Amino acid sequence: MFVKNQSIKTCALLLVLCMLFPAFNASAESDEELAKKTLNPVASLISLPLQLNQDYNIGAEDASRTTLNIQPVIPVSVNQDMNVIIRTIVPFIWAESPVDGGENVSGMGDTVQSFFLSPKDPWNGWIIGFGPVFLYPTAAEDSLGSQRWGAGPTGVMLRQDSGFTYGLLFNHIWSFSGNDDRAKVSATFLQPFFGYSTKTFTTLMVNTESTYDTKTNEWTVPINVTLSQMLKIAGQPLTLQVGYRNYTDVPEGGPNWGLRFAITFLFPKG
Numbered sequence: 001m002f003v004k005n006q007s008i009k010t011c012a013l014l015l016v017l018c019m020l021f022p023a024f025n026a027s028a029e030s031d032e033e034l035a036k037k038t039l040n041p042v043a044s045l046i047s048l049p050l051q052l053n054q055d056y057n058i059g060a061e062d063a064s065r066t067t068l069n070i071q072p073v074i075p076v077s078v079n080q081d082m083n084v085i086i087r088t089i090v091p092f093i094w095a096e097s098p099v100d101g102g103e104n105v106s107g108m109g110d111t112v113q114s115f116f117l118s119p120k121d122p123w124n125g126w127i128i129g130f131g132p133v134f135l136y137p138t139a140a141e142d143s144l145g146s147q148r149w150g151a152g153p154t155g156v157m158l159r160q161d162s163g164f165t166y167g168l169l170f171n172h173i174w175s176f177s178g179n180d181d182r183a184k185v186s187a188t189f190l191q192p193f194f195g196y197s198t199k200t201f202t203t204l205m206v207n208t209e210s211t212y213d214t215k216t217n218e219w220t221v222p223i224n225v226t227l228s229q230m231l232k233i234a235g236q237p238l239t240l241q242v243g244y245r246n247y248t249d250v251p252e253g254g255p256n257w258g259l260r261f262a263i264t265f266l267f268p269k270g
Contacts, residue, residue: 048071070091073088085116087114131155168192241264
């Protein structure tokens, strides 16, 4: 189980590592293009993000919750003009009980998989992608998932100009099958983002990853501030990321704040 002191130390260590690698070859055009692709959710780039999220002050017991998201991204060329970008999120969760006398729980959560049909070239300066999103009831424990199959639309649109990246990713999932004893799923996800990248590939990003449950009329709104650095280790390009988030709106008993640590392995063509 991760604890607060360990999280703060890890955050500080990764932040130092980010700052130690500003000399990454910024003069190479291919590296500049790769850096831009790391900020583009529908880029033609195979990547493997490993994202660790830690949330605190949950419920009456001020419990913590740790979620490791394994998020492979695989582009598939449809023709000379279009790609399909397959983005999958597989969560593994370690959660302390938020109530006195409750049991801690851990295991795999529900899987979300998106398919973005995206033009290879920007449209009027905008990078766009639209398609379906699916919810798979893969949770190992009842409390870690919905026990529902779901589907809906998803989309993304963004621009990249003079070091700035900004845009919006969204989806809505409705459940259509599964355990009838569990609540139906009808949830909207909104992720507006805005960031700036330096010539040494250090990126400061601000976003929200907001969810609105239309069944309960409740919002979950974390504001994330992250710092990432692209670099190469033994020739392998990757990004390191650290971040802090503050929850501005949550259902009763929801978390108050959290931390994020991530490493993304990049596999450019050629």
